[in-house]
Amino acid sequence: MVRIDGRSDGNSLIRVRNLGKTYTRGSEELRVLQGLNLDIDAGDFVAFMGPSGSGKTTLLNLLGGLDVPTTGSVAVSGEEISALSASRLTAWRARHVGFIFQMYNLIPVLTAFQNVELPLLLTKLPKAERRAHVETALRLVGLAERAGHFPGQLSGGEEQRVAIARAVVTDPTFLLCDEPTGDLDRKSAGEIMDLIDRLVHEHGKTVLMVTHDPRAAEKAHATLHLDKGALVEMSEARA
Numbered sequence: 001m002v003r004i005d006g007r008s009d010g011n012s013l014i015r016v017r018n019l020g021k022t023y024t025r026g027s028e029e030l031r032v033l034q035g036l037n038l039d040i041d042a043g044d045f046v047a048f049m050g051p052s053g054s055g056k057t058t059l060l061n062l063l064g065g066l067d068v069p070t071t072g073s074v075a076v077s078g079e080e081i082s083a084l085s086a087s088r089l090t091a092w093r094a095r096h097v098g099f100i101f102q103m104y105n106l107i108p109v110l111t112a113f114q115n116v117e118l119p120l121l122l123t124k125l126p127k128a129e130r131r132a133h134v135e136t137a138l139r140l141v142g143l144a145e146r147a148g149h150f151p152g153q154l155s156g157g158e159e160q161r162v163a164i165a166r167a168v169v170t171d172p173t174f175l176l177c178d179e180p181t182g183d184l185d186r187k188s189a190g191e192i193m194d195l196i197d198r199l200v201h202e203h204g205k206t207v208l209m210v211t212h213d214p215r216a217a218e219k220a221h222a223t224l225h226l227d228k229g230a231l232v233e234m235s236e237a238r239a
Contacts, residue, residue: 002046002222004231006037013077013174013206014040014063020071021058021229032058033229036072045200045207047217050226056210057178059226063208064097064176065089076173094122098167102179104159106151106166112138113147116166123170137165140203141195157188164195174206175199181216193219 008015016038023030033055040046048056061067062074065081068089074082081092106115116137120130138144141161151159160180167175177196181189197219199205209220217223225232 001039001041002044002224003039004037004224008039011041012039013042013044014038014208015075016063016072017075018072019059019062019069019074021055021062021067022070031229033062033069036229036231038224038231040206040208042206043200043204044222045197045220046209047220047223048208048210048226049212049214049217049223054226055229056226060176060178060208060210064099065093094119094170096173098170098172098175100160100163100167100175100177100180102182104151104156104163104183106159106162108151111148111150112143112154112162112165115151115162116169119166119170133169134165137169138162140168141165155188156184157191160184160188160192161195164192164199168199168205174208177207177209177211179210179212181211181213189213189216 006017016036019033019036019038020031021033023032036059048059050056058067062069065084069082072082073080076096081089084092107118110118113134116134117130120133125133135144135147138147141164143158143161143165146154146158151162154162180196181192184192193216196207196209200207209216211217
């Protein structure tokens, strides 16, 4: 269940309290987020929508430890990540967060296999175990037979599948998706959303997604709307 009222039973996977983010440009302060409260349970699939500049990506970055709040706190599994040092935050991200971006962010000189393997190179897994994890992730996204192909030899939809395999290969606590279908045609976008939906319903993944696409948001359990840095509405989608 997703809650935005600041009240929870204490069992939330992600707990946000009074979250605020302000950027300084010269003498000007730009308040992007202000006073957000949010509770997300394990296995939830949440879509964040809102106009450009409403703070959606900033919120995603704070939840994933890519940025630190100006005020308030973010806790995951009871650990307050907003209080971690930069080095500890880097290690925490590697263990707990899988990132899926609009532009895939694949390295063009590496094969699909090598791109998926990258996060595992930061672990102490031996080579044989890394290979097993990568092969499992590529099978999961339906690209086992494309492991030796380079990004330039893949379609946009296939590139995003490789990016998803890279995001899940470490079995992270949750996935952050920033416009995962924004650069795809309708057919490929539908296939990617079906895949993300399967990760939630068949593999129990927790997914937080920023999107402008209502069709993509329909897959989510709940849609949260951001406007001028505040959560102003929540609509329940399908379970």
